[in-house]
Amino acid sequence: MAAAFTRSRSLLRWSIGSGSILGNNYNASSSSSFRAVAVRQQQQTRSNHVYTLPDLDYDYADLEPYISAEIMRLHHTKHHQTYVTNFNKALEQLQSATDPQAIVALQSALNFNGGGHVNHSIFWKNLAPPKEGGGEAPVGKLASAIDEQFGSFDRLIAKVNAEGASVQGSGWVWLGLNKDLKTLAVATTANQDPLVSKGLVPLLGVDVWEHAYYLQYKNVRPDYLKNIWKVINWKDVVARYESNV
Numbered sequence: 001m002a003a004a005f006t007r008s009r010s011l012l013r014w015s016i017g018s019g020s021i022l023g024n025n026y027n028a029s030s031s032s033s034f035r036a037v038a039v040r041q042q043q044q045t046r047s048n049h050v051y052t053l054p055d056l057d058y059d060y061a062d063l064e065p066y067i068s069a070e071i072m073r074l075h076h077t078k079h080h081q082t083y084v085t086n087f088n089k090a091l092e093q094l095q096s097a098t099d100p101q102a103i104v105a106l107q108s109a110l111n112f113n114g115g116g117h118v119n120h121s122i123f124w125k126n127l128a129p130p131k132e133g134g135g136e137a138p139v140g141k142l143a144s145a146i147d148e149q150f151g152s153f154d155r156l157i158a159k160v161n162a163e164g165a166s167v168q169g170s171g172w173v174w175l176g177l178n179k180d181l182k183t184l185a186v187a188t189t190a191n192q193d194p195l196v197s198k199g200l201v202p203l204l205g206v207d208v209w210e211h212a213y214y215l216q217y218k219n220v221r222p223d224y225l226k227n228i229w230k231v232i233n234w235k236d237v238v239a240r241y242e243s244n245v
C-alpha cells in the first residue's frame with residue numbers, strides 16, 4: 001500500500017506540474033478537465049494514505065516508576081500498532097466498497113481503530129518523563145481557567161480520577177474544551193470513541209483500558225490514576241488549550 005501511495009503522490013505532482021506548463025493557453029474545458037483530474041487524484045491520494053505508528057518523544061523506561069517500561073512498550077508497539085494496522089485495512093476496504101451496506105458496515109471498524117489511533121497519538125504527547133517536566137502543574141490561562149471552573153487544580157485531579165475510576169469496561173477520561181462556550185469539561189468516552197464525539201476538543205486524555213495499567217497495577221485502577229499525574233505533560237495540554245481557546 002505504501003508503494004501505491006508513493007505512486008499516487010508522484011501522479012499528483014506530475015499533474016500539478018503539467019497544469020502549470022499548460023497554464024499559458026488554458027481554456028474553460030482544459031481548465032475544468034484539469035481540475036477534475038486533480039480532484040480525482042487528490043481523492044485517490046487521500047484514500048491511499050497509510051497511517052503509521054508515531055514515535056514517542058521519550059524512552060519506554062522514562063515514565064518509571066509510575067508507568068513501567070513493559071507497559072509502555074506493549075501499549076505502543078502492540079496495542080497502538082494494531083489500531084493503526086486495522087485502521088489502514090478498513091480504509092483500504094472502504095476504497096473498494098461500492099455497496100452502501102458494505103460501506104456502512106465498515107463504520108464501526110473505522111471508528112474503533114481510527115479512534116484508537118487518534119486517542120493514543122494524543123495520549124503519548126500528554127505524557128512526559130519527570131526529568132523533562134512531567135507532572136509540573138499547568139501555568140497561565142489554563143491554570144486560571146481550571147481554578148475558576150473546578151475550584152483548584154487538586155479538585156480537577158480528584159474529578160478526573162473519580163470519573164476515570166467509574167468508566168465501566170474500557171474507555172478514556174478527558175479534560176476537554178468546549179470551543180463555543182470556551183469552557184473546560186471533564187468527560188468520559190467508551191472504548192475508543194474520540195472526544196470529538198461529545199463535541200469537545202481533547203486537551204488531556206487518560207487511557208483507562210486495562211492494557212494501560214494492569215501489568216503494574218493489577219485491578220487497582222485508582223492507583224494508576226493517582227500516579228499518572230506525576231507524568232502528565234502539562235506543557236502539551238496548555239499548548240492545546242491556548243491554540244483552541
Ligand SMILES: [Fe+2]
Nearest residue numbers: 079207209212
Ligand atoms: Fe491504550
